Amino acid sequence: MYFPIVAGVFRRKVGEVKAVDDVSFDIFEGETLGLVGESGCGKSTVGRSILRLYDITAGEISIDGAAIGQISGSTLRRMRPAMQMVFQDPQASLNPRMTVASIISEPLEEHTSLSPEDKLDRVGSLMDSVGLNRDFMNRYPHEFSGGQRQRIGIARALALNPRFIVCDEPIAALDVSIQAQVINLLEDLQAELGLTYLFISHDLSMVRHLASRVAVMYLGKIVELAPRDTLYESPRHPYTQALLSAVPEPDPEREAHRERIILKGDVPSPANPPKGCTFCTRCPKVMDVCRTVPPAPSLLGDGHEVACHLYPSGSGLGNETGTNTEA
Amino acid sequence: MSEQATAHRPRSSHARSQWFDVLDQFLTHRGAALGMIFFVLVCVAVTLGPALWTLDPNTIDIRAKNQGPTLLHPMGTDQLGRDTFAQVLAGGRVSLAVGVTAMLLSLVLGTLVGVIAGFFRRFDGPLMRLTDLFLALPLLPLLLVIIMLFRDTLRAAFGPETGIFILIVFVIGITSWMQTARIVRGDVLALKEREFVLAAMSIGTPSRRLILRHILPNVLSPIMVSATLGIANAIITESALSFLGLGFPSDFPTWGRLLFDSTNFMTLNPERVIWPGLAISLTVLSVNYIGDGLRDALDPRIRGR
Numbered sequence: 148m149y150f151p152i153v154a155g156v157f158r159r160k161v162g163e164v165k166a167v168d169d170v171s172f173d174i175f176e177g178e179t180l181g182l183v184g185e186s187g188c189g190k191s192t193v194g195r196s197i198l199r200l201y202d203i204t205a206g207e208i209s210i211d212g213a214a215i216g217q218i219s220g221s222t223l224r225r226m227r228p229a230m231q232m233v234f235q236d237p238q239a240s241l242n243p244r245m246t247v248a249s250i251i252s253e254p255l256e257e258h259t260s261l262s263p264e265d266k267l268d269r270v271g272s273l274m275d276s277v278g279l280n281r282d283f284m285n286r287y288p289h290e291f292s293g294g295q296r297q298r299i300g301i302a303r304a305l306a307l308n309p310r311f312i313v314c315d316e317p318i319a320a321l322d323v324s325i326q327a328q329v330i331n332l333l334e335d336l337q338a339e340l341g342l343t344y345l346f347i348s349h350d351l352s353m354v355r356h357l358a359s360r361v362a363v364m365y366l367g368k369i370v371e372l373a374p375r376d377t378l379y380e381s382p383r384h385p386y387t388q389a390l391l392s393a394v395p396e397p398d399p400e401r402e403a404h405r406e407r408i409i410l411k412g413d414v415p416s417p418a419n420p421p422k423g424c425t426f427c428t429r430c431p432k433v434m435d436v437c438r439t440v441p442p443a444p445s446l447l448g449d450g451h452e453v454a455c456h457l458y459p460s461g462s463g464l465g466n467e468t469g470t471n472t473e474a
Numbered sequence: 475m476s477e478q479a480t481a482h483r484p485r486s487s488h489a490r491s492q493w494f495d496v497l498d499q500f501l502t503h504r505g506a507a508l509g510m511i512f513f514v515l516v517c518v519a520v521t522l523g524p525a526l527w528t529l530d531p532n533t534i535d536i537r538a539k540n541q542g543p544t545l546l547h548p549m550g551t552d553q554l555g556r557d558t559f560a561q562v563l564a565g566g567r568v569s570l571a572v573g574v575t576a577m578l579l580s581l582v583l584g585t586l587v588g589v590i591a592g593f594f595r596r597f598d599g600p601l602m603r604l605t606d607l608f609l610a611l612p613l614l615p616l617l618l619v620i621i622m623l624f625r626d627t628l629r630a631a632f633g634p635e636t637g638i639f640i641l642i643v644f645v646i647g648i649t650s651w652m653q654t655a656r657i658v659r660g661d662v663l664a665l666k667e668r669e670f671v672l673a674a675m676s677i678g679t680p681s682r683r684l685i686l687r688h689i690l691p692n693v694l695s696p697i698m699v700s701a702t703l704g705i706a707n708a709i710i711t712e713s714a715l716s717f718l719g720l721g722f723p724s725d726f727p728t729w730g731r732l733l734f735d736s737t738n739f740m741t742l743n744p745e746r747v748i749w750p751g752l753a754i755s756l757t758v759l760s761v762n763y764i765g766d767g768l769r770d771a772l773d774p775r776i777r778g779r
């Protein structure tokens with residue numbers, strides 16, 4: 148996913164921001180893939196590209212074996228019900244001039260031919276399943292609290308019985324006590340409806356709680372992808388190690404002895420990333436090869452992939468079924 | 475509560491409550507309610523008035539010229555002895571019709587251009603340059619040229635009054651849509667990046683319905699404001715054209731024409747300027763208040779406060 152940079156009177160293209168570059172991963176049916184990384188590393192862009200809210204520059208996205216990377220128009224529209232999105236800011240993601248009922252029934256308007264009564268029934272049952280009172284149907288979004296608004300957003304995403312939901316930092320704008328409610332709701336819905344999630348977040352503890360596998364991004368690339376427990380117990384990539392060392396410990400004894408890896412410097416501009424490994428400017432274990440050759444992902448067994456020269460590539464990539472994306 | 479009751483109760487209240495709420499909020503806005511009453515009164519007066527006030531506005535009674543207000547002529551008479559009250563009533567009909575129609579035309583044009591330019595990136599450049607072009611045109615000479623060129627053809631086709639009406643409405647509409655277009659474009663550009671528009675895209679809502687359902691209701695406030703200002707602007711432009719002798723025929727009273735005809739006699743009988751002036755200002759004011767109230771009433775966030 149490259150965004151052009153234009154400048155000058157004639158809007159000439161002078162470069163491009165490689166917001167997401169050379170990313171490839173699978174999401175298996177019924178699982179939750181956590182996507183973590185610092186601000187601006189391209190997490191949301193990945194989520195939006197998968198749903199084809201952006202036109203991808205190159206590569207392919209397939210869901211359920213159907214390639215959706217390059218299709219457009221009505222073909223894409225027919226695929227929309229299978230994949231939905233929950234947004235970060237529940238305030239901004241609901242149209243302030245529509246009632247809750249019309250917000251939740253918008254997907255039904257677009258993709259089904261239900262009668263008004265059936266639509267209202269469906270809206271009611273969706274509101275039940277996300278824990279909202281049916282009587283609030285005719286209210287407007289501004290009359291709800293943040294957590295309730297996020298529930299409205301989730302109900303809208305569920306309206307068409309999707310199989311895959313991109314959760315783009317659904318809890319970042321919420322209070323901590325409300326975060327737990329929303330996370331529990333997401334978990335319950337997954338158990339009930341067999342949903343597949345791509346859970347984008349920068350809250351490492353929440354991802355640990357929710358995800359079955361975790362991908363770590365840095366500057367538009369996935370640096371490490373592993374099952375949750377493997378990643379949190381034995382992070383391999385230096386960036387992952389630094390990131391995890393920043394998670395606070397609840398136990399004050401252990402918190403006092405926690406070793407933090409402090410990274411120096413700033414994230415390079417994605418318009419002009421370093422030549423070799425994108426992390427070479429800040430890596431505590433940098434080697435000469437890092438500055439010239441971009442590392443290829445290597446499989447360490449047990450589904451643990453890491454893109455770092457410290458771990459020379461052994462075998463190639465496994466491409467399983469499920470949702471698979473490259474952009 | 476039974477299942478049926480849960481399913482059906484909200485719907486009935488849904489259909490009723492929303493418009494009821496809008497009306498309720500509109501009436502709580504005192505200025506808007508008063509403005510509405512006044513505007514309706516003016517409309518009724520200019521449509522039904524000439525039937526009740528049977529004096530013909532064009533009857534010349536030279537012996538009763540330049541009179542002040544009397545029982546026979548409540549607003550006095552002009553230099554030819556024509557009844558000012560009858561003229562104000564007849565003129566209001568034309569002025570209001572021109573104002574409302576020209577406003578609607580410029581509003582539709584401006585909103586269309588603004589929404590298309592803001593929403594579809596590839597049309598943004600060309601449409602905005604077109605808007606700049608229209609803004610840069612010297613308005614009055616352009617109006618004069620258009621009217622010179624087309625007046626006679628239109629008069630021949632639709633008769634003198636309808637022909638000039640169409641011409642004036644068209645000319646005013648076509649030269650006053652640019653501000654609306656610019657404001658709407660700016661708002662649409664900002665709205666397009668909001669997450670609820672993105673959410674609608676991820677649902678697969680086609681652009682047409684996305685604009686109608688999400689964009690237009692949210693740019694309603696600036697459109698309302700330009701609409702109310704547009705009526706005022708149209709009435710005043712029509713007055714200016716009449717003054718230059720390029721509007722309606724001279725025996726055809728409009729508020730603007732009455733005003734300009736009376737300026738010469740302002741020292742002699744000042745009330746002749748006051749009547750049409752008052753009619754113009756009060757109408758414009760009431761329309762402004764109506765727009766204000768409507769904007770508040772249609773915004774669910776303000777409603778009920």
